[in-house]
Amino acid sequence: MSSTATAEDTRPDPDDSLGVLVASHAGEVLATLGIAAEAALATAALAASAQLGDDPHHDAGRLFECSPPAAAGEPVRRFIAMRLQDRARQVILLRPAGRDAALFDFIGAVPFAGAILDHFITNPYQAITVADRAGHMRFISPVHERFLGLRTGEGTGRPAGQVIPNSRLAQVAASGKAEIGQLQTMNGVTRVVNRIPISAGGEVVGAIGQILFKEPEAIGRMHREMTRLRSQLAQTRRALDELREQQAGPGLLIGDSAPMQRLRREIDTVARLDVPVLILGESGTGKELVARAIHGASRAAEGKPLVSLNLAALPATLIESELFGHVAGAFTGSQRGGQAGKLEQAAGGTLFLDEVADIPMEMQVKLLRVLEDHMVERLGSRQSQRVDFRLVAATNRDIQALIDGGRFRLDLYYRLSGVVLRIPALGQRREDIPALLAHFVRGFCARNQVAVPEVGPEVARYLAERRWPGNVRQLRQKIEEALVFCDSRVLRAADFARGEENMAAFSVSEPALTFGAVPEDMPEATPDEGATDAAVASPADLREVAHEAVLQAIARHGGNKKRAAAQLGISRSHLYKILERGPRG
Numbered sequence: 001m002s003s004t005a006t007a008e009d010t011r012p013d014p015d016d017s018l019g020v021l022v023a024s025h026a027g028e029v030l031a032t033l034g035i036a037a038e039a040a041l042a043t044a045a046l047a048a049s050a051q052l053g054d055d056p057h058h059d060a061g062r063l064f065e066c067s068p069p070a071a072a073g074e075p076v077r078r079f080i081a082m083r084l085q086d087r088a089r090q091v092i093l094l095r096p097a098g099r100d101a102a103l104f105d106f107i108g109a110v111p112f113a114g115a116i117l118d119h120f121i122t123n124p125y126q127a128i129t130v131a132d133r134a135g136h137m138r139f140i141s142p143v144h145e146r147f148l149g150l151r152t153g154e155g156t157g158r159p160a161g162q163v164i165p166n167s168r169l170a171q172v173a174a175s176g177k178a179e180i181g182q183l184q185t186m187n188g189v190t191r192v193v194n195r196i197p198i199s200a201g202g203e204v205v206g207a208i209g210q211i212l213f214k215e216p217e218a219i220g221r222m223h224r225e226m227t228r229l230r231s232q233l234a235q236t237r238r239a240l241d242e243l244r245e246q247q248a249g250p251g252l253l254i255g256d257s258a259p260m261q262r263l264r265r266e267i268d269t270v271a272r273l274d275v276p277v278l279i280l281g282e283s284g285t286g287k288e289l290v291a292r293a294i295h296g297a298s299r300a301a302e303g304k305p306l307v308s309l310n311l312a313a314l315p316a317t318l319i320e321s322e323l324f325g326h327v328a329g330a331f332t333g334s335q336r337g338g339q340a341g342k343l344e345q346a347a348g349g350t351l352f353l354d355e356v357a358d359i360p361m362e363m364q365v366k367l368l369r370v371l372e373d374h375m376v377e378r379l380g381s382r383q384s385q386r387v388d389f390r391l392v393a394a395t396n397r398d399i400q401a402l403i404d405g406g407r408f409r410l411d412l413y414y415r416l417s418g419v420v421l422r423i424p425a426l427g428q429r430r431e432d433i434p435a436l437l438a439h440f441v442r443g444f445c446a447r448n449q450v451a452v453p454e455v456g457p458e459v460a461r462y463l464a465e466r467r468w469p470g471n472v473r474q475l476r477q478k479i480e481e482a483l484v485f486c487d488s489r490v491l492r493a494a495d496f497a498r499g500e501e502n503m504a505a506f507s508v509s510e511p512a513l514t515f516g517a518v519p520e521d522m523p524e525a526t527p528d529e530g531a532t533d534a535a536v537a538s539p540a541d542l543r544e545v546a547h548e549a550v551l552q553a554i555a556r557h558g559g560n561k562k563r564a565a566a567q568l569g570i571s572r573s574h575l576y577k578i579l580e581r582g583p584r585g
């Protein structure tokens with residue numbers, strides 16, 4: 001250590017990057033260390049320090065810049081200095097500033113730079129944390145230390161995850177990828193945090209965390225609202241796709257079995273006639289599809305609406321206002337400007353009364369009357385108007401039994417059943433199953449924008465072997481469920497049998513199985529024929545869907561994985577497997 005700075009002092013060892021200069025307030029150098037031994041630098045530092053003056057607010061330390069005069073042709077060397085002082089002397093710490101140091105410019109340009117940095121470190125509304133590349137804590141704002149119940153510096157040097165609950169600073173320092181606007185729950189409180197990797201010399205050297213203490217609830221609310229809207233959008237998209245599918249008409253009535261061919265011919269015939277049609281068939285056999293097909297094939301109804309009303313489970317009063325509409329103020333809660341009922345809305349088109357056998361007795365008379373004279377009077381109005389529409393009704397009930405039991409009016413039955421179309425149950429046309437399988441696989445993959453998987457040759461036979469009390473609707477639901485949870489790029493019979501025993505038997509390597517009810521020449525389902533390479537299953541795609549379905553089920557059940565697994569019809573270990581492998585695993 002030298003005691004004075006003189007002109008002949010040599011430049012310090014170039015490896016030295018720090019210097020300490022101790023001087024009196026009058027500028028007399030008392031001691032130097034490291035780069036401060038260079039007389040020109042010490043002189044420049046003391047001159048710059050004198051410029052700062054004595055500000056009682058900065059007793060804690062003052063940052064400033066200084067540059068010794070450069071020899072001709074040499075670049076200007078810039079140093080960052082920090083001054084600490086007491087009544088007797090000042091101590092100045094010196095460090096060269098990098099050429100591109102914005103910090104240097106900041107300190108040079110802002111006389112209260114130190115106060116600003118101090119503010120960032122002690123800001124009560126936004127704490128910061130710093131971890132090094134190894135993920136160990138280097139600094140935690142005092143306000144955050146208090147929140148975490150730590151004494152000053154207590155967390156320093158410890159792994160971030162041990163000090164801060166749910167910390168991801170170590171991961172960010174390791175990956176170099178920022179995480180912005182994330183919600184982090186610490187000690188039961190949710191905060192909004194940013195985690196940002198910090199680089200020096202082209203390398204990630206650590207990460208900082210910014211924790212917003214103010215109004216995280218507002219941001220949290222926005223986050224929840226966005227999540228809700230996203231899921232609503234996905235639901236709407238799905239509903240829209242289904243609607244499009246339904247409105248596409250008779251082409252989408254899949255199946256070439258003899259009963260289906262006959263049904264198609266009947267649809268073509270009745271569509272041309274002005275007669276009411278009653279569609280009978282078990283639940284899920286496609287009655288609504290047939291109603292749409294009739295409407296779609298009817299020339300008279302071209303461009304006109306098909307208006308549906310499901311009469312099951314609606315109380316009589318509601319059915320009446322739905323059918324006939326109402327005028328303004330007709331009843332409490334009525335629409336301000338009044339509203340047209342389904343009968344009016346269907347003018348010129350088709351009125352589809354689904355589950356017609358479930359209509360309450362007192363409404364049967366009113367329906368009968370309007371079907372006889374086609375005169376519609378809105379509730380609360382004395383004026384009636386004539387409305388013409390084609391009537392298609394459907395039921396899965398044994399309507400004859402209801403008539404015999406006095407629960408359905410015979411005269412209404414005659415009004416509804418100008419022509420009766422009977423839709424065969426799926427069990428009576430098992431040969432349609434391969435085509436339905438291919439159709440639902442394609443539809444599901446298109447809706448979810450995932451690649452179409454290959455369908456194992458045993459699948460159609462396996463499905464044809466099952467009982468389908470819920471008919472095509474149940475078949476569709478089972479196929480979609482299997483697609484969600486199928487584990488590989490090939491959809492296998494085993495994917496349909498989660499929770500069922502003995503599925504090992506249904507593998508391709510076991511071709512000797514017999515399928516009594518299945519015709520020998522039953523074609524096998526094939527993947528999308530028009531598809532190109534994209535049709536090759538990307539397991540990751542379906543895994544994403546499965547992962548999402550699992551997350552949603554867990555959320556629906558308040559985090560209870562056992563119940564989520566039960567609802568999805570998978571074992572708990574399968575659920576854990578899906579969670580573990582993640583959406584792209």
Ligand SMILES: Nc1ncnc2c1ncn2[C@@H]1O[C@H](COP(=O)(O)OP(=O)(O)OP(=O)(O)O)[C@@H](O)[C@H]1O
Pocket residue numbers: 252253254255281282283284285286287288289290354395396472473476
């Ligand atoms: N032949 C078919 N081709 C393609 N999809 C069909 C066929 N039959 C039924 N579906 C599908 O099965 C599901 C149920 O069909 P739909 O709602 O028409 O049945 P439904 O007989 O009216 O049922 P419910 O008696 O319960 O009202 C729908 O998703 C429909 O698209």
